[in-house]
Amino acid sequence: MIKPHGGKLINRVLGGEDKEAAIERGKRLPRISIAQETLTDLENIAQGIFSPLEGFMNQQDFQSVVNRMRLANDLPWTIPITLDVSRETADRLPPGSEVALIDPSGDLAAILYLEDKYSFDREELARQVFKTTDDKHPGVKKVYSMADVLLGGKIDLVKEQPDPYEQYNLSPQETRILFKEKGWETVVAFQTRNPVHRAHEYLQKCALEVVDGLLLHPLVGGTKSDDIPTDIRMKCYEVIIKNYYHPQRTVFSVMPVNMRYAGPREAIFHALLRKNYGCTHFIVGRDHAGVGNYYGTYDAHYIFREFEPQELAITPFFFEHAFYCKQCQGMASNKTCPHSSSDHIFLSGTKVREMLSRGEVPPKEFTRREVAEVLIEGLRQKPQQPL
Amino acid sequence: MNSGDNRDKVTIKIPRRLYDEVKSLIADTGFSSATEFIVYVLRDIVAGGKLQKEESVDPEEMELIRKRLRALGYIK
Numbered sequence: 001m002i003k004p005h006g007g008k009l010i011n012r013v014l015g016g017e018d019k020e021a022a023i024e025r026g027k028r029l030p031r032i033s034i035a036q037e038t039l040t041d042l043e044n045i046a047q048g049i050f051s052p053l054e055g056f057m058n059q060q061d062f063q064s065v066v067n068r069m070r071l072a073n074d075l076p077w078t079i080p081i082t083l084d085v086s087r088e089t090a091d092r093l094p095p096g097s098e099v100a101l102i103d104p105s106g107d108l109a110a111i112l113y114l115e116d117k118y119s120f121d122r123e124e125l126a127r128q129v130f131k132t133t134d135d136k137h138p139g140v141k142k143v144y145s146m147a148d149v150l151l152g153g154k155i156d157l158v159k160e161q162p163d164p165y166e167q168y169n170l171s172p173q174e175t176r177i178l179f180k181e182k183g184w185e186t187v188v189a190f191q192t193r194n195p196v197h198r199a200h201e202y203l204q205k206c207a208l209e210v211v212d213g214l215l216l217h218p219l220v221g222g223t224k225s226d227d228i229p230t231d232i233r234m235k236c237y238e239v240i241i242k243n244y245y246h247p248q249r250t251v252f253s254v255m256p257v258n259m260r261y262a263g264p265r266e267a268i269f270h271a272l273l274r275k276n277y278g279c280t281h282f283i284v285g286r287d288h289a290g291v292g293n294y295y296g297t298y299d300a301h302y303i304f305r306e307f308e309p310q311e312l313a314i315t316p317f318f319f320e321h322a323f324y325c326k327q328c329q330g331m332a333s334n335k336t337c338p339h340s341s342s343d344h345i346f347l348s349g350t351k352v353r354e355m356l357s358r359g360e361v362p363p364k365e366f367t368r369r370e371v372a373e374v375l376i377e378g379l380r381q382k383p384q385q386p387l
Numbered sequence: 388m389n390s391g392d393n394r395d396k397v398t399i400k401i402p403r404r405l406y407d408e409v410k411s412l413i414a415d416t417g418f419s420s421a422t423e424f425i426v427y428v429l430r431d432i433v434a435g436g437k438l439q440k441e442e443s444v445d446p447e448e449m450e451l452i453r454k455r456l457r458a459l460g461y462i463k
Contacts, residue, residue: 074404074405167459170461173444173452174456177456178462181456181462182462251461
């Protein structure tokens with residue numbers, strides 16, 4: 001089975017006596033309240049999703065990731081994972097100390113073993129990671145709202161948060177065991193923050209033709225407010241898998257990671273995380289993890305050239321724009337279809353939203369009827385939510 | 388056998404940055420080159436069997452995970 005990134009699956013979730021001792025110790029430690037998104041990152045670190053990370057980045061790793069897309073030890077890593085606090089808070093925390101990280105409900109979530117604290121250049125971070133300093137970009141907006149000081153150090157998780165998707169949330173350790181039980185040596189992962197339409201289904205099934213199994217792996221961490229709500233998406237995934245996917249060849253599980261909208265850098269990030277889940281291949285479509293027009297359509301393909309294949313170890317499957325062609329009489333892409341776009345059935349996001357808001361099911365060549373019905377019902381129940 | 392016989396040697400690539408760090412590391416040591424140091428380290432690892440095999444999951448933990456996977460319908 002493919003090794004986790006860095007060679008070892010991290011587990012920093014405390015249990016038993018260690019957990020009780022940490023809870024007791026935590027009562028006497030200086031406290032920092034952390035927001036939901038940071039809490040999600042914290043859990044991702046502890047559960048090994050972010051292997052080899054064992055905590056929030058120290059300055060050396062942070063600068064190296066921002067500037068070179070590698071950790072200080074040269075291992076590829078493209079997205080900085082940070083804990084930001086105000087200068088006033090940082091000033092009362094000496095390096096070498098332990099800090100209690102408090103969740104939004106006031107409970108001890110984790111212990112931070114503080115290694116260092118450092119200032120950072122927000123614009124440089126935005127420019128390097130998101131390729132823009134435009135504060136309309138959701139990732140850049142978050143960077144500009146970060147507090148002034150970053151804290152670096154390992155963590156131990158004390159409390160695991162309630163999980164609304166527990167039945168679908170398999171950890172990296174669990175998916176690895178599952179793939180072994182199934183006898184799968186090659187597994188392709190598909191990342192999405194949207195419902196699965198015909199084009200997505202096509203890419204997945206093309207990939208599945210050449211590997212043992214498919215992991216349909218939607219991201220269910222924080223997304224932007226105008227993305228389709230996770231509960232509606234989950235119903236879309238359930239209904240399409242039930243009706244159109246081979247049960248022995250498909251695993252549906254969620255990845256509880258925040259969306260960054262960092263385009264190319266996030267494509268590498270998403271691939272490395274799926275490596276931790278035991279996947280050997282990863283689908284990269286058009287404008288992966290993109291938003292608006294900040295990235296070129298296939299920039300997320302090109303970025304993979306900046307690493308040696310053996311450094312990433314997980315193999316990307318690059319796919320171009322896919323659609324139904326009336327001449328080909330099937331799903332195709334720019335690479336496989338010789339016909340003009342007038343023969344293609346493809347709808348813009350805006351057009352799809354308009355149809356769904358009228359209760360109109362888009363063409364079956366664009367989306368499965370069952371998925372459309374879930375989306376129409378979702379819009380009816382949450383009329384203020386843009387789809 | 389002539390130790391300089393290149394027919395018994397292979398070329399391995401390492402990142403330039405790592406090479407530079409190794410060079411810094413061995414300065415003022417008994418190692419005359421990065422190559423000598425790297426061969427020394429690798430021989431030690433191979434001879435001592437210190438390389439970690441794939442981490443195996445504790446059998447009790449494995450069974451708990453299998454139980455959860457069965458309960459969720461992922462395996463029979």
